[in-house]
Amino acid sequence: MNRKALDILDFPEIQKLLARETLTPMGRDLAMSTYPCTVGEARARQRSVLEIHKASARAPVPSISDAGDPRPVLEKLDAGAVLSSGDLALMLRAFSVMDSVQSWLCRLDVSEYPELFSIGKKIPPVKGIVGLLERTVTPEGEIKDSASDLLRKIRREIKRHLDAMRERLESLCRSPQLAPYLQEPVVSLRSGRYVLPVKQEYASRVPGVIHDQSGSGQTVFIEPLVIVEMWNELRKLELSERDEIERILREATTAIRAVPGLKDAVAALGELDFAFARASLMDKWGGVLPELRDGHELVLRKARHPLLRGNPVPLDVVLEKAGEAPRTLVITGPNMGGKTVALKTIGLLTALALSGFPVPATEGTVVGDFSDVLVDIGDEQSIQENLSTFSAHIKNIIAILKEAGPGKLVLIDELGAGTDPKEGAALGLAVLRRLHSSGALVVVSTHYSELKTLAYESPGMENASMEWDSVNMVPTYKLVVGRPGRSNGLDVALRVGLSPEIVREARDLMPRDLVRLEEMVREMEEKNREVEKELFKLREEASRYEKLRAEMETMLRTTERERKEILAAARREAEEIVRRARVETEKLVKEIRKASRAPDREGLIAAIREELDALRRGVDEEAAETSELGFAPMPTGEITPGTPVQVRGFTERGRVLEPPDEDGTALVQVGSLTVRVKSGDLAAILEPGEKGPTGTKTGQPRPEVSLPTVAAKKAVQVRSEIDLRGVRASEALELLDKYLDDAYLAGLKTARIIHGKGTGALRKAVVDFLQKHPHVREFRSGEVGEGGFGVTVVTLKG
Secondary structure: OOHHHHHHOOHHHHHHHHHHHOOOHHHHHHHHHOOOOOHHHHHHHHHHHHHHHHHHHHOOOOOOHHHOOOHHHHHHHHOOOOOOHHHHHHHHHHHHHHHHHHHHHHOOOOOOOHHHHHHHOOOOOOHHHHHHHHHHEOOOOOEOHHHOHHHHHHHHHHHHHHHHHHHHHHHHHHOOOOHHHEOOOOOEEEOOEEEEEEEHHHHHHOOEEEEEEOOOOOEEEEEEHHHHHHHHHHHHHHHHHHHHHHHHHHHHHHHHHOOOOHHHHHHHHHHHHHHHHHHHHHHHHOOEOOEEOOOOEEEEEEEOOOOOOOOOOOEEEEEEOOOOOOOEEEEEOOOOOOHHHHHHHHHHHHHHHOOOOOEOOOOOOEEOOOOEEEEEOOOOOEOOOOEOHHHHHHHHHHHHHHHOOOOEEEEEOOOOOOOOHHHHHHHHHHHHHHHHHOOOEEEEEOOOHHHHHHHHHOOOEEEEEEEEEOOOOEEEEEEEEOOOOOOOHHHHHHHOOOOHHHHHHHHHHOOHHHHHHHHHHHHHHHHHHHHHHHHHHHHHHHHHHHHHHHHHHHHHHHHHHHHHHHHHHHHHHHHHHHHHHHHHHHHHHHHHHHHHHOOOHHHHHHHHHHHHHHHHHHHHHHHHHHHHOOOOEOOHHHOOOOOEEEEOOOOOOEEEEEOOOOOOEEEEEEOOEEEEEEHHHEEEOOOOOOEOOOOOEOOOOOOOOOOOOOOOOOOOOOOOEEEOOOOOHHHHHHHHHHHHHHHHHHOOOEEEEEOOOOOOHHHHHHHHHHHHOOOEEEEEEOOHHHOHHHEEEEEEOO
């Protein structure tokens, strides 16, 4: 793409913005050297940004800021040089970043992040070299003792020699033979050697090498001869240390040089950094990655120029080669109304999209495959080339006409300006017709009414205007597609202080057709504002109704959920009532059987009847609320003999034998029972598919049971075991019978019966009893940890 056009569109400024988001020199270089490319390449650049956005939500993104710039070190390697310890420290940081990037990629799925893995493939395994360098060099570039065993040994010897020398000098300072000659009893360091501060007049009394003297000349610093030999030994150790460090550096350099694809790996870090920078800039802009298409079309939604501060007014533009949208757009409007900014926004966002960069726009933005953006924007007057503004303008137009064609986007500001208005208008008409027929997508700005008329009359052309607030006499910077704009030159002149008399005279001098056109445009603007007001009201109403509809749907869902929860709770309660009623009924049956063999049989039967009546009353009270749920009494007139009915308190179907009498009670047969029931306690039996009292459809018929639905007042609280030891067998079985009834009623799953081992008689009686008991599903002897043969574990029926 034309670099001059990119400069006019402020593309280099966006490159600088991207460069400031990068963290490595490699990323910065990519930001400053990346330009528009083919649609396929731009899509690949977009994918890396999209994948980073997605991956950053899955796992923490690795920091690559510590990578530095290893490229100068790689140049040393290519030249065959041995790396310094500082170079090793720099490479250690770069390799550590590569290792963290590989670990990050390992946590991702290659099928979901192909672009990131494509970049990651350029980074070879580096754990081994990272470990080697970590043992060799510190982050500050110092060779570690751990670099080799020999180096550790040499440095230990050096330290020992230094300590011995210092101790020897300190002992000399304290010796009575030497102490009187010293200025002070301290050991100093001069020229890298240990020395003693000797008084000038006693310098000859202390044999040794003079290394320095004080500024006053009163003190000389002497290295005693007894230390010189120790220094010679130390120097040998230092030379050995130097040689070992050189060997270590050579080995480390060789290891780094052996890493395959090192240049590609460093370049991959730059690519990742550049992708991170684009993702960061997209977040800051609140922008998107536009859809890139192979055709020649342009759709900008809520587009903003990225260099404008504050809250710039967004613009919407739709251009395409075929279809209902125009291919050529003619923008008119007042000076300082934003026409030039609109042209630059269109061109810059197109260039950014074709570079794989994000754009400050919203979803729905589409950019086609444009091979070039041809631009004539701004004043290019040149004194050196002896060009006026108009001449420079025409020179650009000539170049654009040569290049214009399908796949090109043409942007021209103030087409035909800079010369006589009539000539400029004619020239503008001719140029615009030629550009439109070339097949390029064209956006021009102008003040000429003739171009507005051409756009109105020509298929594939469309007028657009930069809106003007005629009330406050200021531009709104809003691009309105579909109607031409007014130049408002006289309004602007009046606003900035020109005499009203002069403005009125100028209006009188304007041609009638131009005045009429301005009036028509003004009327269109006023009508458009009225339509926009009405549209705004309608949108507000639609939004309000949509909110109410959503609230109603939420209420309905909540009500339906609560209804289902209530029904489910009622079913659970009914099942519990039935289970408890079975237990109580079985207990009463046992009492009846006992009564038939008892001497006072009539008295026991009467007591059982009283217990049944009390149970029935309790059941009626407790089941009232449950039975009301979904129960709709049937009209009295429909209660006729033979009618199938549901009787409140019964789950078994009933059949009417006699209609309601004067007291409102009907005779109904329920199973083997014949009972009198109030008409309000009868409901119609619904066939499958019929709507019931709650508006729901019945499906399967209700399950039938042979007992009425009854419930106990409260759950029986029992322990999970019973101890029968020390009790006679007959009494033990009675206690056990009652306990099993209570355990069944309480809903226990298992129970422990402690009968002891003894002679085994009680255990045998318990086993025989359990084999016939109706609540027992199965039983077994206890395990070792449960009491063994002294315990029987029972599993109760559900």
